[in-house]
Amino acid sequence: MTDPQIALLMLGLFIFVVLLGFPIAFTLVAMGLGFGYYAYYDPLRMQTIFDNRIFDLFVQNTFSVMSNEVLVAVPLFLFMGYVVERANIVNRLFFSFQLAARHLPGSMAVAALATCAVFATATGIIGAVVTLMGMLAFPAMMEARYNIRFASGVICAGGCLGILIPPSIMLIVYAAIAEISPLRLYAGALFPGLMLAGFYMIYVVTRAALNPSLAPKPKAEDIPLTTVLSELGKSFVPLFVLILSVLGAILMGLATPAEAAAVGAAGGLLLAFIYRSLSWERLKESVFLTAKTSAMVCWLFVGSWTFAAVFSYLGGHDIIKEWFLHHDLSTVGFLVLAQTTIFLLGWPLEWTEIIIIFVPIFLPMLATFSVEPLFFGMLVALNLQTSFLTPPMAMAAYYLKGVAPSYVKLTDIFSGIMPYLAIVIFTMVLLYNFPGIALWLPEYLFGPPSY
Template sequence: MTDPQIALLMLGLFIFVVLLGFPIAFTLVAMGLGFGYYAYYDPMRMQSLFDNRIFDLFVQNTFSVMSNDVLVAVPLFLFMGYVVERANIMNRLFFSFQLAARNLPGSMAVAALLTCAVFATATGIVGAVVTLMGMLAFPAMLEARYDKSFAAGVICAGGCLGILIPPSIMLIVYAAIAEISPLRLYAGALLPGFMLAGFYIVYVVTRAYFNPSLAPKPERDVVPIREVINELLVSFFPLAMLITAVLGAILLGLATPAEAAGVGAAGGLLLAALYRSLSWERLKEAVFLTAKTSAMVCWLFVGSWTFASVFSYLGGHDIIKDWFLALDIGTIGFLILAQTTIFLLGWPLEWTEIIIIFVPIFLPMLTTFGVDPLFFGMLVALNLQTSFLTPPMAMAAYYLKGVAPADVELMDIFRGIMPYLGIVIFSMVLLYNFPAIALWLPVYLFGPG
């Protein structure tokens, strides 16, 4: 076999092994070292079994990941998210949004989506948002006689907004891989993120208006406007001020993402203390989960950079690039084919594998096809919503099923999330036809890239 054929075998074997359930990070490391040993094998200079340049590459990649300034923001944003998650702020937030939206059709669903959108900006952790909202809002909607599929779709779709809305961990990872400014990436994601959340709310209100049986209007006493404002002041505005301070400092260039994340982590601790939710046990849980998730992300990077280096050295990137060029499909065809591939990969894989392994395959081709890496990143971020929402491996559905009542079947959840897949695809088409949705704010704040 030729080296490029070995590279394609390496890629196919990786997908097969991952589907068997092996840990992603260690699979990447093992395959990178194994195939790398073959790729860099030189019997003329070999002094011992371990005298192979792949081990030097592995050590160098490990050091590069641990000293990457962009990735410093990951554990800090994670800690901020886990602290806020454990401060019981979401309960207050959901209740206050319920009061504020009480006159809208599907008011509880709207409140759930608003809570998810706000919490997504504070955590960026999809599994946590879906699980918490599944325990908090989902039973409340079922008790209010909401349709099971309708309510499940709201929770799953809203919980996935953390992939897109800053300070998304995914955006930091993409910034490190694509070697572009995370500041510009965060600015570019704001409008698409809130646009998608807005489309979700419009869909929910419209369906509830034309089919009230899906979301019956709760019978509730008239709530004074003063009480609504008071609830919003207590639950929404402190968290909103923290988020605004963090994102504002980043977008205005007053702080790097790592510095702003540090302030956010301290602000999360302060909020938890003010709400009297800060305990030693909760703090230990937040620190443990932060260390666990950060270690996973870092080892994914180490493994993926080693894997990608060997894959490229064997000629894998070249053969894929030549194949795309041979198709003679132009920029539109390239974007459609690339996004379709990412969409299909979202069935068996999560966003981490897609971003770290497969997106780097397309990145070298962006210059050839004249595609802005930031614009491509926004399309990918929108598309990755589908990796959590597409059956049969829709992780958001499984997160919700894990905390849902026993009578809620997985097929009920799958039926509920299908309309939101259509909304995501519509948003991608809209973004492609109007790139300014993603590119206007970064250019306005930071000038041309």
Template structure:
């Protein structure tokens, strides 16, 4: 077998081990070292079994990942999210937004989507948003006699917005993998992120208006009577503190006042201040937040170590060149290449989570972007939109399983899947709009940074 054929076999074995359920980061490292031992084998240099350059490569990749300035923002943003999650802000926020939107069709669903968008922006942790909103807003909607599938779709789709809306952890990982400026990625993701959230709300209001039985309007007795001053005070004490924290972090990044890591530090400190202000900061909650931050950060960093070792060996053996030659040989137009790439990422979203897709498979497409004249920033925003589907598409829709884990026993996975499907069409529509109007993603970066 030739070296490129061995590289393809290496990729095939890796995909097979994923389906068998092996831990991905350790599988990547093991296969990178094993195939790298063959790739870098030099009988003239070998004095002992460890005299192979793959071990030097592995150590260097580990050091490079741990010293990467872009990745230092991840634990800080994660810590901010976990602290905010435990600060008892979300329940106040949901109730306040519901009272504010109570005259709209499907008011509770609209409030749930708005809460999900804000909470997802503050955390970027999909499981945390879906689980918490599944315990808070989902029972409230069922109690208000909302259709089970309709309510399920709202929670699952809204909880996934943190993949796209800054400060997204996914965009930080993509920036590290592609060498695209994280500041420009954040600017490019703002309009598509809020466009998708807006499409969700338009769909919810439209469905509730056309079919009121899906989301019955609450009576004044059920909601309670509140004056405008009372609602304004509730907004002032629940909505604005979190909004100011998020805008401060994003504004510091987008206007060049701070690097992403420095802004993340501000966000982490702001999360602690909010937790103290709401009298919800305890030693146990702080300990849990630190533990979850360290665990998630370690997972991302070791995925990078394994991925970069694996991809270095894959490229050294000629696998990357073979894939490039194959795709270029198809003589695709730029739009057909984008559709093919997004279709592959969509299918990968069934068995894999976004982190594995971004770190392992997206780098295969990145060397092809210059040939097709595709901006890596634009490609990254498309991928971020597409990866919403990895949490929502049956049978491996993790958002649905998160919700099922906290939903009442009578709620079935089939009902949750049924409710998610219309929101998938909103994602496809947003991707089509982005294809047709690239300025939605590229306009703000060009305006701010040229």
């Protein structure tokens, strides 16, 4: 076999092993070291079995990841999210949004989506949002006799907004891989994220208006406007101030993502203290989960960079690039093929494998097809919503199933998710035809890109 064929075997074997259930990070490390040992094997310089450049590459990649300034923001944003999640802010937020939206069709679903969007800006942790809303909003909708599929789709789709809406962990990872400013990515993702959340709400209100049996209206209650404003002031305003201080500092260029994340982590602790939900046990749990998730992200980077280096050295990137160029694709054809590939990969794989392994395959080709890395990143971020929503993996569905009542079937959740997949694809088409949705704010705040 030739080296490029070995590279393709390496890629196929990785997908197969991951589908068997092996840990992704350590599968990447094992594949990188195993195939790298073959790629860098030099019998003339070998004195012992460890005289192979793959071990030097592995150590170098480990050091590079641990000293990467962009990735410093990851544990700080995670800590902020876990603290806010455990501060009992979300139940207050959902209740206040429910009061504010009580006259709309599907008011509980609208409140759930609004809560997910706001909570996503405070956490960026997908599993946490879906699980928490599955325990809070889903039982409330079931008690109000909402259709199971309708309610399931709302929770799963809304919970995945954290992939796109800043401070998304995925955007930080993409920034490190594509070597572009996370500030520009955050600015670029703001409007598409809010637009997608808005489309979800429009769909929910329209469906509930056309078919009221999906979301029965609650009993009419005469609630004074002052009560609604008071509840919003207690729940939404403090969290909004925290979000504004973090994202505002980033987008206005007053702080780096890491510095803003540090302020956000401190603000999350202050909010938890104000709401009297800051305890030693909750703080300990937040620190443990932050360390656990951060370690996973770092090892994913170490393994993926080693894997990608070996894959490229064997000629894997070249053979894929030549395949694309051989078909003489236009820019539109390249984007459609690239995004279709990422969409299909979302069926068996999660966003971490896709963004760390497969997206770097397309990045070197962006200049050839005159595609801005930031614009491509926005399309990928939208597309990766589907990695959590597309069966059979559809991790959002499994998160919800884990906390839903036993009578809720997984097939019902899958069925409820499907309309939101269509909305994601529609939003991607809209973004492609009107790229200013993503590109206007970064250019306005930071000027034209330097890449």
